[in-house]
Amino acid sequence: MNFHPRHGTVLPITAEEATRLAARWLTPADLFGTAQNKAIRQQNTLVDSAAGKVAYLAMPGASLQQFDPQLTAFGLAVKPSGPQNFANGPVTYTVGQGSQQRTYTVSATETHNPALNGYYADPAILHSEKTGKFYIYPTSDGFTGWSGTYFKTFSSPDLVNWKDEGVILDLPKDVSWEKKNAWAPCIIEQKTATGYRYAYYFCAGAKIGVALSDSPTGPFKDTGKPLLNQLPEGVKGGQQIDPAVFRDPQSGKLYLYWGNGYMAGAELNDDLVSLKPGTTQVMTPDRTFREGAHVFFRNGTYYFMWSEDDTRSPNYQVRYGTSTTPLGKITVPANNLVITKDPSQGIYGTGHNSTIQVPGRDEWYLVYHRFTYPKGIGMGDAAGYNREVCIDKMEFNADGSIKPVVPTHAGIQPVWVK
Numbered sequence: 001m002n003f004h005p006r007h008g009t010v011l012p013i014t015a016e017e018a019t020r021l022a023a024r025w026l027t028p029a030d031l032f033g034t035a036q037n038k039a040i041r042q043q044n045t046l047v048d049s050a051a052g053k054v055a056y057l058a059m060p061g062a063s064l065q066q067f068d069p070q071l072t073a074f075g076l077a078v079k080p081s082g083p084q085n086f087a088n089g090p091v092t093y094t095v096g097q098g099s100q101q102r103t104y105t106v107s108a109t110e111t112h113n114p115a116l117n118g119y120y121a122d123p124a125i126l127h128s129e130k131t132g133k134f135y136i137y138p139t140s141d142g143f144t145g146w147s148g149t150y151f152k153t154f155s156s157p158d159l160v161n162w163k164d165e166g167v168i169l170d171l172p173k174d175v176s177w178e179k180k181n182a183w184a185p186c187i188i189e190q191k192t193a194t195g196y197r198y199a200y201y202f203c204a205g206a207k208i209g210v211a212l213s214d215s216p217t218g219p220f221k222d223t224g225k226p227l228l229n230q231l232p233e234g235v236k237g238g239q240q241i242d243p244a245v246f247r248d249p250q251s252g253k254l255y256l257y258w259g260n261g262y263m264a265g266a267e268l269n270d271d272l273v274s275l276k277p278g279t280t281q282v283m284t285p286d287r288t289f290r291e292g293a294h295v296f297f298r299n300g301t302y303y304f305m306w307s308e309d310d311t312r313s314p315n316y317q318v319r320y321g322t323s324t325t326p327l328g329k330i331t332v333p334a335n336n337l338v339i340t341k342d343p344s345q346g347i348y349g350t351g352h353n354s355t356i357q358v359p360g361r362d363e364w365y366l367v368y369h370r371f372t373y374p375k376g377i378g379m380g381d382a383a384g385y386n387r388e389v390c391i392d393k394m395e396f397n398a399d400g401s402i403k404p405v406v407p408t409h410a411g412i413q414p415v416w417v418k
Helices: 015-025 028-031 380-385
Strands: 046-048 054-056 091-095 101-111 120-127 134-140 150-156 162-168 182-192 196-203 209-212 244-247 254-258 264-268 291-298 301-308 319-324 337-339 350-357 364-371 387-394
Touching: 015 319, 028 101, 134 182, 150 182, 162 196, 182 301, 209 387, 244 291, 254 291, 291 350, 301 350, 319 350, 337 350, 380 387
Parallel strands: 054 101, 120 182, 120 350, 120 387
Antiparallel strands: 046 054, 091 101, 120 134, 134 150, 150 162, 182 196, 196 209, 244 254, 254 264, 291 301, 301 319, 319 337, 350 364, 364 387
Protein backbone atom coordinates (compact mmCIF):
# COMPACT_ATOMS: atom_id res chain seq x y z
CA MET A 1 0.00 0.00 0.00
CA ASN A 2 1.07 3.61 -0.53
CA PHE A 3 -0.77 4.71 2.63
CA HIS A 4 -0.88 3.55 6.25
CA PRO A 5 -4.37 2.47 7.32
CA ARG A 6 -5.24 1.94 10.97
CA HIS A 7 -8.10 0.27 12.78
CA GLY A 8 -9.99 -0.98 9.72
CA THR A 9 -11.07 -4.07 7.84
CA VAL A 10 -10.20 -5.77 4.56
CA LEU A 11 -12.63 -5.85 1.62
CA PRO A 12 -12.06 -8.21 -1.32
CA ILE A 13 -12.75 -6.71 -4.76
CA THR A 14 -12.85 -8.06 -8.29
CA ALA A 15 -10.29 -7.38 -11.00
CA GLU A 16 -12.83 -5.22 -12.81
CA GLU A 17 -13.45 -3.18 -9.67
CA ALA A 18 -9.69 -2.82 -9.15
CA THR A 19 -9.36 -1.49 -12.70
CA ARG A 20 -12.08 1.12 -12.18
CA LEU A 21 -10.59 2.21 -8.85
CA ALA A 22 -7.14 2.49 -10.43
CA ALA A 23 -8.49 4.53 -13.34
CA ARG A 24 -10.02 6.97 -10.88
CA TRP A 25 -7.40 7.14 -8.14
CA LEU A 26 -4.09 5.54 -9.15
CA THR A 27 -1.50 8.11 -10.21
CA PRO A 28 1.39 7.38 -12.56
CA ALA A 29 3.72 7.92 -9.61
CA ASP A 30 1.89 5.18 -7.71
CA LEU A 31 2.09 2.94 -10.76
CA PHE A 32 5.88 3.14 -11.00
CA GLY A 33 6.07 2.29 -7.33
CA THR A 34 4.41 -1.08 -8.05
CA ALA A 35 7.45 -2.47 -9.93
CA GLN A 36 7.82 -6.13 -8.97
CA ASN A 37 11.24 -6.93 -10.48
CA LYS A 38 13.28 -8.33 -7.58
CA ALA A 39 16.43 -6.75 -9.02
CA ILE A 40 15.00 -3.31 -8.19
CA ARG A 41 15.96 -1.76 -4.87
CA GLN A 42 12.39 -0.99 -3.85
CA GLN A 43 13.23 1.41 -1.05
CA ASN A 44 15.50 3.44 -3.35
CA THR A 45 13.09 4.14 -6.23
CA LEU A 46 12.85 7.85 -7.04
CA VAL A 47 9.63 9.11 -8.67
CA ASP A 48 9.52 12.82 -9.59
CA SER A 49 5.99 13.44 -10.86
CA ALA A 50 6.54 17.12 -11.52
CA ALA A 51 9.55 16.47 -13.74
CA GLY A 52 8.11 13.28 -15.23
CA LYS A 53 11.12 11.20 -14.20
CA VAL A 54 11.54 7.81 -12.56
CA ALA A 55 14.89 6.36 -11.44
CA TYR A 56 15.24 2.69 -10.50
CA LEU A 57 18.39 1.53 -8.75
CA ALA A 58 19.14 -2.09 -9.65
CA MET A 59 20.97 -4.74 -7.66
CA PRO A 60 24.50 -5.91 -8.61
CA GLY A 61 24.49 -8.10 -11.70
CA ALA A 62 21.16 -6.87 -13.08
CA SER A 63 20.97 -7.13 -16.88
CA LEU A 64 19.99 -3.67 -18.11
CA GLN A 65 19.92 -4.69 -21.78
CA GLN A 66 16.76 -6.72 -21.17
CA PHE A 67 15.25 -5.13 -18.07
CA ASP A 68 11.54 -5.29 -17.21
CA PRO A 69 10.38 -3.27 -14.18
CA GLN A 70 7.29 -5.53 -14.08
CA LEU A 71 4.72 -2.81 -13.42
CA THR A 72 1.32 -3.73 -12.00
CA ALA A 73 -0.89 -1.66 -14.30
CA PHE A 74 -4.33 -2.38 -12.77
CA GLY A 75 -5.90 -1.93 -16.19
CA LEU A 76 -4.19 1.38 -16.98
CA ALA A 77 -2.68 1.72 -20.43
CA VAL A 78 1.13 1.49 -20.07
CA LYS A 79 3.55 1.49 -23.01
CA PRO A 80 5.96 -0.04 -23.65
CA SER A 81 5.58 -3.35 -21.83
CA GLY A 82 7.99 -6.18 -21.19
CA PRO A 83 11.82 -6.05 -21.20
CA GLN A 84 13.50 -2.87 -22.47
CA ASN A 85 17.08 -1.81 -23.09
CA PHE A 86 18.03 0.57 -20.27
CA ALA A 87 21.77 0.12 -20.84
CA ASN A 88 21.89 2.98 -23.36
CA GLY A 89 19.93 5.43 -21.22
CA PRO A 90 16.39 6.18 -20.04
CA VAL A 91 13.31 4.66 -21.66
CA THR A 92 10.17 6.74 -22.33
CA TYR A 93 6.92 5.34 -20.90
CA THR A 94 3.38 6.60 -21.47
CA VAL A 95 0.69 6.01 -18.87
CA GLY A 96 -3.07 6.45 -19.28
CA GLN A 97 -5.16 7.46 -22.27
CA GLY A 98 -6.45 10.61 -23.92
CA SER A 99 -6.23 13.77 -21.87
CA GLN A 100 -5.08 11.75 -18.86
CA GLN A 101 -2.02 10.39 -20.65
CA ARG A 102 1.36 11.27 -19.19
CA THR A 103 4.90 10.64 -20.33
CA TYR A 104 7.69 9.57 -17.99
CA THR A 105 11.41 9.23 -18.59
CA VAL A 106 12.44 6.05 -16.75
CA SER A 107 16.03 5.07 -15.98
CA ALA A 108 17.50 1.93 -14.46
CA THR A 109 21.04 1.96 -13.08
CA GLU A 110 23.01 -0.87 -11.52
CA THR A 111 24.39 0.38 -8.20
CA HIS A 112 26.41 -1.23 -5.41
CA ASN A 113 25.18 1.13 -2.69
CA PRO A 114 23.43 0.45 -0.47
CA ALA A 115 25.59 -2.63 0.02
CA LEU A 116 22.86 -4.42 1.99
CA ASN A 117 19.32 -4.52 0.66
CA GLY A 118 17.03 -3.22 3.39
CA TYR A 119 17.31 -1.02 6.46
CA TYR A 120 20.55 -1.58 8.40
CA ALA A 121 22.99 0.68 10.25
CA ASP A 122 26.14 0.88 12.40
CA PRO A 123 28.06 -1.64 10.25
CA ALA A 124 31.08 -3.53 11.58
CA ILE A 125 33.06 -5.51 9.01
CA LEU A 126 35.35 -8.54 9.25
CA HIS A 127 37.44 -10.55 6.83
CA SER A 128 37.57 -14.09 8.17
CA GLU A 129 40.76 -16.13 7.89
CA LYS A 130 38.68 -19.24 8.53
CA THR A 131 36.31 -18.85 5.58
CA GLY A 132 38.08 -16.34 3.32
CA LYS A 133 34.89 -14.25 3.19
CA PHE A 134 33.90 -10.77 4.28
CA TYR A 135 31.13 -10.29 6.88
CA ILE A 136 29.07 -7.25 7.84
CA TYR A 137 27.50 -7.10 11.30
CA PRO A 138 24.92 -4.26 11.41
CA THR A 139 22.14 -2.93 13.56
CA SER A 140 18.79 -4.17 12.22
CA ASP A 141 17.09 -0.89 11.38
CA GLY A 142 13.66 0.34 10.31
CA PHE A 143 12.22 0.14 13.85
CA THR A 144 10.76 3.29 15.40
CA GLY A 145 13.03 4.66 18.11
CA TRP A 146 15.78 2.11 17.39
CA SER A 147 13.64 -0.59 18.99
CA GLY A 148 15.01 -3.61 17.11
CA THR A 149 15.67 -6.74 19.15
CA TYR A 150 17.83 -8.98 16.92
CA PHE A 151 21.11 -9.03 15.02
CA LYS A 152 21.91 -10.49 11.60
CA THR A 153 25.08 -10.96 9.58
CA PHE A 154 25.79 -10.86 5.85
CA SER A 155 28.60 -12.62 3.97
CA SER A 156 30.33 -11.78 0.71
CA PRO A 157 33.24 -13.12 -1.34
CA ASP A 158 33.90 -9.72 -2.92
CA LEU A 159 32.40 -6.82 -0.88
CA VAL A 160 29.64 -6.37 -3.49
CA ASN A 161 27.45 -9.46 -3.56
CA TRP A 162 26.07 -9.99 -0.04
CA LYS A 163 24.20 -13.00 1.32
CA ASP A 164 21.83 -12.71 4.27
CA GLU A 165 23.05 -15.33 6.78
CA GLY A 166 20.07 -14.79 9.06
CA VAL A 167 19.69 -13.92 12.74
CA ILE A 168 22.79 -14.67 14.81
CA LEU A 169 21.61 -13.29 18.16
CA ASP A 170 18.04 -12.61 19.30
CA LEU A 171 17.74 -10.67 22.55
CA PRO A 172 14.37 -12.08 23.69
CA LYS A 173 15.51 -15.65 23.03
CA ASP A 174 19.25 -15.60 23.67
CA VAL A 175 20.01 -12.88 26.24
CA SER A 176 18.79 -13.12 29.82
CA TRP A 177 19.80 -9.69 31.10
CA GLU A 178 18.19 -7.44 28.46
CA LYS A 179 15.50 -7.84 25.79
CA LYS A 180 15.42 -4.54 23.88
CA ASN A 181 17.42 -2.03 21.84
CA ALA A 182 19.80 -4.23 19.86
CA TRP A 183 22.38 -1.74 18.59
CA ALA A 184 25.82 -1.31 17.08
CA PRO A 185 27.73 -4.61 17.30
CA CYS A 186 31.32 -5.50 16.44
CA ILE A 187 33.32 -8.72 16.23
CA ILE A 188 36.83 -10.16 16.50
CA GLU A 189 38.21 -13.41 15.08
CA GLN A 190 40.83 -15.21 17.18
CA LYS A 191 42.85 -18.19 16.02
CA THR A 192 43.52 -20.77 18.73
CA ALA A 193 45.32 -24.10 18.95
CA THR A 194 42.02 -25.88 18.35
CA GLY A 195 40.55 -23.61 15.66
CA TYR A 196 38.87 -20.23 15.49
CA ARG A 197 36.61 -18.48 17.92
CA TYR A 198 34.60 -15.29 17.55
CA ALA A 199 33.70 -12.71 20.18
CA TYR A 200 30.66 -10.61 19.29
CA TYR A 201 30.23 -7.37 21.27
CA PHE A 202 26.75 -5.84 21.14
CA CYS A 203 24.52 -3.25 22.75
CA ALA A 204 21.31 -4.13 24.57
CA GLY A 205 19.39 -1.64 26.68
CA ALA A 206 22.33 0.82 26.55
CA LYS A 207 24.68 -1.78 28.02
CA ILE A 208 27.40 -3.77 26.25
CA GLY A 209 27.42 -7.57 26.20
CA VAL A 210 29.53 -10.24 24.55
CA ALA A 211 28.60 -13.54 22.93
CA LEU A 212 30.90 -16.29 21.63
CA SER A 213 30.86 -18.70 18.71
CA ASP A 214 33.19 -20.91 16.69
CA SER A 215 31.74 -19.58 13.42
CA PRO A 216 31.45 -16.04 11.99
CA THR A 217 27.78 -16.75 11.28
CA GLY A 218 27.00 -18.13 14.75
CA PRO A 219 25.02 -19.22 16.54
CA PHE A 220 26.41 -16.99 19.29
CA LYS A 221 26.05 -17.76 22.99
CA ASP A 222 25.75 -14.84 25.38
CA THR A 223 27.94 -14.91 28.50
CA GLY A 224 24.93 -14.30 30.73
CA LYS A 225 25.81 -10.81 31.97
CA PRO A 226 26.77 -7.40 30.55
CA LEU A 227 30.43 -6.65 30.05
CA LEU A 228 29.88 -2.92 30.54
CA ASN A 229 26.95 -1.32 32.36
CA GLN A 230 28.50 1.61 34.22
CA LEU A 231 30.12 4.87 33.18
CA PRO A 232 33.92 5.00 33.44
CA GLU A 233 35.35 6.76 36.48
CA GLY A 234 35.21 10.52 36.03
CA VAL A 235 32.55 10.46 33.30
CA LYS A 236 29.27 12.05 34.40
CA GLY A 237 27.04 11.54 31.35
CA GLY A 238 26.55 9.48 28.23
CA GLN A 239 25.82 5.86 27.42
CA GLN A 240 27.72 2.57 27.44
CA ILE A 241 27.14 1.80 23.74
CA ASP A 242 28.95 1.44 20.40
CA PRO A 243 31.73 -1.06 21.16
CA ALA A 244 34.69 -1.31 18.79
CA VAL A 245 37.17 -4.15 19.12
CA PHE A 246 40.76 -3.91 17.84
CA ARG A 247 43.78 -6.20 17.67
CA ASP A 248 47.09 -4.35 17.82
CA PRO A 249 49.25 -5.89 15.08
CA GLN A 250 52.41 -4.72 16.86
CA SER A 251 51.79 -6.31 20.25
CA GLY A 252 49.01 -8.80 19.52
CA LYS A 253 46.98 -7.33 22.38
CA LEU A 254 43.24 -6.80 22.09
CA TYR A 255 41.42 -3.60 22.97
CA LEU A 256 37.81 -2.51 23.32
CA TYR A 257 36.59 1.05 22.80
CA TRP A 258 33.11 2.40 23.52
CA GLY A 259 30.96 5.36 24.51
CA ASN A 260 28.31 7.90 23.54
CA GLY A 261 29.11 11.41 24.73
CA TYR A 262 32.58 10.22 25.73
CA MET A 263 35.16 7.78 24.36
CA ALA A 264 36.77 5.14 26.55
CA GLY A 265 39.18 2.31 25.82
CA ALA A 266 40.61 -0.65 27.71
CA GLU A 267 42.68 -3.75 27.12
CA LEU A 268 40.78 -7.01 26.77
CA ASN A 269 41.87 -10.17 28.54
CA ASP A 270 42.68 -13.22 26.45
CA ASP A 271 39.31 -14.73 27.39
CA LEU A 272 37.70 -12.00 25.21
CA VAL A 273 34.89 -11.53 27.74
CA SER A 274 36.53 -9.33 30.38
CA LEU A 275 38.59 -6.14 30.58
CA LYS A 276 42.04 -6.05 32.13
CA PRO A 277 41.74 -4.21 35.46
CA GLY A 278 43.37 -0.81 35.60
CA THR A 279 43.64 -0.31 31.83
CA THR A 280 40.48 1.73 31.19
CA GLN A 281 41.25 5.19 29.81
CA VAL A 282 38.89 8.04 28.92
CA MET A 283 40.09 9.11 25.48
CA THR A 284 37.53 11.61 24.18
CA PRO A 285 39.44 13.36 21.36
CA ASP A 286 37.56 16.68 21.21
CA ARG A 287 34.08 18.23 21.32
CA THR A 288 33.10 16.78 17.93
CA PHE A 289 33.04 13.26 19.39
CA ARG A 290 29.52 11.90 19.75
CA GLU A 291 29.70 8.12 19.31
CA GLY A 292 30.72 5.28 16.99
CA ALA A 293 34.42 4.93 17.76
CA HIS A 294 36.48 2.80 15.35
CA VAL A 295 40.22 2.03 15.40
CA PHE A 296 42.66 0.71 12.81
CA PHE A 297 46.44 0.61 12.33
CA ARG A 298 48.44 1.61 9.25
CA ASN A 299 52.16 2.27 8.73
CA GLY A 300 52.97 2.72 12.40
CA THR A 301 49.99 4.96 13.19
CA TYR A 302 46.83 4.23 15.16
CA TYR A 303 43.82 5.87 13.55
CA PHE A 304 40.76 6.70 15.68
CA MET A 305 37.47 7.47 13.94
CA TRP A 306 34.22 8.73 15.41
CA SER A 307 30.84 10.16 14.44
CA GLU A 308 29.88 13.78 15.02
CA ASP A 309 26.33 15.10 15.58
CA ASP A 310 23.22 12.92 15.95
CA THR A 311 22.33 9.96 13.74
CA ARG A 312 18.96 11.68 13.08
CA SER A 313 20.75 14.72 11.64
CA PRO A 314 21.58 15.07 7.93
CA ASN A 315 24.92 16.47 9.16
CA TYR A 316 25.96 13.24 10.90
CA GLN A 317 29.54 12.69 9.73
CA VAL A 318 32.85 10.99 10.45
CA ARG A 319 36.07 12.56 11.76
CA TYR A 320 39.41 11.08 12.77
CA GLY A 321 42.54 11.53 14.85
CA THR A 322 45.79 9.61 15.33
CA SER A 323 47.94 8.29 18.12
CA THR A 324 51.22 6.48 18.63
CA THR A 325 49.68 3.95 21.05
CA PRO A 326 46.33 2.11 21.33
CA LEU A 327 45.34 3.94 24.53
CA GLY A 328 47.35 7.12 24.11
CA LYS A 329 46.50 10.75 23.57
CA ILE A 330 44.72 11.33 20.25
CA THR A 331 46.06 14.08 17.99
CA VAL A 332 43.30 15.70 15.93
CA PRO A 333 44.39 17.11 12.54
CA ALA A 334 43.05 20.46 11.37
CA ASN A 335 41.34 18.89 8.35
CA ASN A 336 40.02 15.65 9.80
CA LEU A 337 36.65 15.17 8.08
CA VAL A 338 36.45 11.66 6.59
CA ILE A 339 32.95 11.61 5.08
CA THR A 340 29.95 13.92 5.11
CA LYS A 341 26.67 14.50 3.28
CA ASP A 342 26.45 15.25 -0.44
CA PRO A 343 23.16 17.05 -1.14
CA SER A 344 23.85 17.05 -4.88
CA GLN A 345 23.42 13.26 -4.80
CA GLY A 346 20.67 13.23 -2.17
CA ILE A 347 23.02 11.56 0.33
CA TYR A 348 22.70 12.55 3.99
CA GLY A 349 23.55 11.32 7.49
CA THR A 350 26.81 9.54 6.58
CA GLY A 351 28.28 8.12 9.77
CA HIS A 352 28.95 5.33 12.28
CA ASN A 353 31.58 3.56 10.24
CA SER A 354 34.08 0.76 10.26
CA THR A 355 36.92 0.08 7.83
CA ILE A 356 38.34 -2.95 6.08
CA GLN A 357 41.81 -3.51 4.68
CA VAL A 358 42.07 -6.05 1.90
CA PRO A 359 44.42 -8.72 3.31
CA GLY A 360 47.94 -8.40 1.92
CA ARG A 361 47.32 -5.03 0.24
CA ASP A 362 47.33 -1.38 1.24
CA GLU A 363 43.77 -1.13 -0.04
CA TRP A 364 41.08 0.22 2.26
CA TYR A 365 37.32 0.67 2.24
CA LEU A 366 34.99 2.70 4.45
CA VAL A 367 31.78 0.96 5.55
CA TYR A 368 29.15 3.37 6.91
CA HIS A 369 25.44 4.10 7.02
CA ARG A 370 23.39 6.94 5.56
CA PHE A 371 19.76 8.03 5.51
CA THR A 372 17.68 5.81 3.25
CA TYR A 373 17.66 7.29 -0.24
CA PRO A 374 15.66 9.13 -1.55
CA LYS A 375 13.01 9.38 1.18
CA GLY A 376 15.22 9.81 4.23
CA ILE A 377 15.80 13.54 4.00
CA GLY A 378 12.02 14.12 4.16
CA MET A 379 11.36 11.79 7.10
CA GLY A 380 12.43 14.06 9.95
CA ASP A 381 13.80 12.22 12.99
CA ALA A 382 12.61 8.90 11.52
CA ALA A 383 15.49 9.11 9.06
CA GLY A 384 17.70 8.23 12.03
CA TYR A 385 16.24 4.74 12.24
CA ASN A 386 15.63 4.16 8.54
CA ARG A 387 19.24 3.89 7.44
CA GLU A 388 21.19 1.81 4.93
CA VAL A 389 24.74 0.47 4.77
CA CYS A 390 27.16 1.65 2.08
CA ILE A 391 30.79 1.00 1.10
CA ASP A 392 33.16 3.41 -0.63
CA LYS A 393 36.90 3.41 -1.17
CA MET A 394 39.17 5.13 1.36
CA GLU A 395 42.58 6.48 0.35
CA PHE A 396 45.51 8.19 2.06
CA ASN A 397 47.81 11.07 1.23
CA ALA A 398 51.58 10.58 1.19
CA ASP A 399 51.82 11.93 4.75
CA GLY A 400 49.33 9.35 6.02
CA SER A 401 46.38 11.71 6.31
CA ILE A 402 43.03 10.38 5.13
CA LYS A 403 41.64 11.80 1.92
CA PRO A 404 37.98 12.86 2.23
CA VAL A 405 35.75 10.00 1.09
CA VAL A 406 33.06 10.94 -1.42
CA PRO A 407 29.82 9.02 -0.71
CA THR A 408 28.35 7.43 -3.83
CA HIS A 409 25.38 5.48 -5.10
CA ALA A 410 27.64 3.54 -7.47
CA GLY A 411 29.67 2.03 -4.63
CA ILE A 412 32.73 -0.11 -5.35
CA GLN A 413 33.64 -2.82 -7.83
CA PRO A 414 34.11 -6.43 -6.64
CA VAL A 415 37.24 -6.96 -4.53
CA TRP A 416 38.91 -10.37 -4.55
CA VAL A 417 41.45 -11.56 -1.99
CA LYS A 418 44.31 -13.47 -3.60
